[in-house]
Amino acid sequence: MEKTFTKRAGMAHSGDSSMNHNPDALLVLPWLRVQNANCISSPLTWGFPAISAILGFVHALERKIKSRYSDLNFSGVAVICHRFDPQIFSPGIRDNVFCLTRNPLNEKGESPSxxxxxxxxxxxxxxxxMESDAYYELNPSQREELAQDILKTSQGLRFAGGSFLSPYTKKSKARLSDWDVTGDSLKAELRRLLPGFLLTSREDLLIDRTIELQKVNPEATFLDALLDLSSLNYEPISTESDAEVVEWHIRKKPGWIVPIPVGYRSISKCYDAGEVINARDTEYPFSFVECIYSLGQWISPHRLTDTRKIFWKYDADVEKGIYRCISS
Structure with a gap:
C-alpha cells in the first residue's frame, strides 16, 4: 500500500482549519471488548470511562498509526456502549463497593495501604x-487493509487503563467507508451497531435548567442545576397548597441523563516546563486544574433525529485555561 503521505498535525482541536470541513471517511471499530477499564471517571462520578479518556485513546492511536500513514488525521469520535459490567459487590451492610486487589502483606505482616x-x-x-489527502487514491482492497491495520494497532494500546481482548466474532471487523454528507451511511452504520447506547452531550439541558432555577433563586449556579438533574426528585401532583392528602411522583427526565466530566479548567498560572517538582512530564508547561462537569445522554442510535452532534472532539482556550471535550 502506498504510504508516502504528507505530514499533518494530529487530533486538532476545534479552532484548527482541519476541523472546519467534512472528513474524507468514516472509520468504524465495532464491538471492542475492554477488560478492567477505569470506571472512576472523576472525583465526583463513577461509571462509564470519561470522554477525555476516549479522546485520549483516539489521539494515541492516531500518533501510533502516523508512523506508517503520516497523512491520516482523526478529527472526532462517537462512542456506543454495548455492555458495561462494573466490578462491584454488595457487602450487605452498605451500598455497592468496588472489587479491589488483595496485595501481599508488608514486612510487619500488615496489609499495605x-x-x-x-x-x-x-x-x-x-x-x-478520518481525514487523508490520499484516501480517495486507495482502491477497495487497500482501504480494507488500512482499516484492519488500524484495528490491529488499537489492540496494542490501553483504553482508559484497560486492556483489549481479541475479537471473537466476524462483526468485530473494522470498516472504512466514504463520508456521506447526507448522513444516510452514518445512520446505516449506527443501526448495524444495535443494541447499544450512544453517548451525546446535553449541555443545553444544563443551561435551560439553570435559567429555570435562577427564576426562583437568583443565586442558583450550574452546579445546582447539575445536582438537580442528576438526582431523583419527588414532587406532589396536587397544586393546592392546603390539600390534606397529595400524591407524590418522581419528576420525569427527558431521557437517560447522566452527569459526565468533560475536561479541565486551570486553577493556577501556567508554569514553565520543569518548574514544578515531581510533575509527570517535565518537557511541557504545567498547570494545576480542576474537573469540568456537564450533562450527557445515553440514547439508542435508532432514536437519533440529528447525527451532527454525536462526535466528540477537543476544544481548548489556552488564555482562559479551559481544556474540554465538546460534541459536534
Missing part, C-alpha cells in the same frame, strides 16, 4: 472521523 481503583469490563464501538 493502596489507592482505591474502580474497574469495569465494557464492550464498545467507536466511529471515527
Amino acid at each position: 493502596f489507592a482505591e481503583e474502580g474497574r469495569a469490563h465494557i464492550t464498545i464501538s467507536l466511529l471515527i472521523k
Whole structure:
C-alpha cells in the first residue's frame, strides 16, 4: 500500500482549519471488548470511562498509526456502549463497593495501604472521523487493509487503563467507508451497531435548567442545576397548597441523563516546563486544574433525529485555561 503521505498535525482541536470541513471517511471499530477499564471517571462520578479518556485513546492511536500513514488525521469520535459490567459487590451492610486487589502483606505482616481503583469490563464501538489527502487514491482492497491495520494497532494500546481482548466474532471487523454528507451511511452504520447506547452531550439541558432555577433563586449556579438533574426528585401532583392528602411522583427526565466530566479548567498560572517538582512530564508547561462537569445522554442510535452532534472532539482556550471535550 502506498504510504508516502504528507505530514499533518494530529487530533486538532476545534479552532484548527482541519476541523472546519467534512472528513474524507468514516472509520468504524465495532464491538471492542475492554477488560478492567477505569470506571472512576472523576472525583465526583463513577461509571462509564470519561470522554477525555476516549479522546485520549483516539489521539494515541492516531500518533501510533502516523508512523506508517503520516497523512491520516482523526478529527472526532462517537462512542456506543454495548455492555458495561462494573466490578462491584454488595457487602450487605452498605451500598455497592468496588472489587479491589488483595496485595501481599508488608514486612510487619500488615496489609499495605493502596489507592482505591474502580474497574469495569465494557464492550464498545467507536466511529471515527478520518481525514487523508490520499484516501480517495486507495482502491477497495487497500482501504480494507488500512482499516484492519488500524484495528490491529488499537489492540496494542490501553483504553482508559484497560486492556483489549481479541475479537471473537466476524462483526468485530473494522470498516472504512466514504463520508456521506447526507448522513444516510452514518445512520446505516449506527443501526448495524444495535443494541447499544450512544453517548451525546446535553449541555443545553444544563443551561435551560439553570435559567429555570435562577427564576426562583437568583443565586442558583450550574452546579445546582447539575445536582438537580442528576438526582431523583419527588414532587406532589396536587397544586393546592392546603390539600390534606397529595400524591407524590418522581419528576420525569427527558431521557437517560447522566452527569459526565468533560475536561479541565486551570486553577493556577501556567508554569514553565520543569518548574514544578515531581510533575509527570517535565518537557511541557504545567498547570494545576480542576474537573469540568456537564450533562450527557445515553440514547439508542435508532432514536437519533440529528447525527451532527454525536462526535466528540477537543476544544481548548489556552488564555482562559479551559481544556474540554465538546460534541459536534
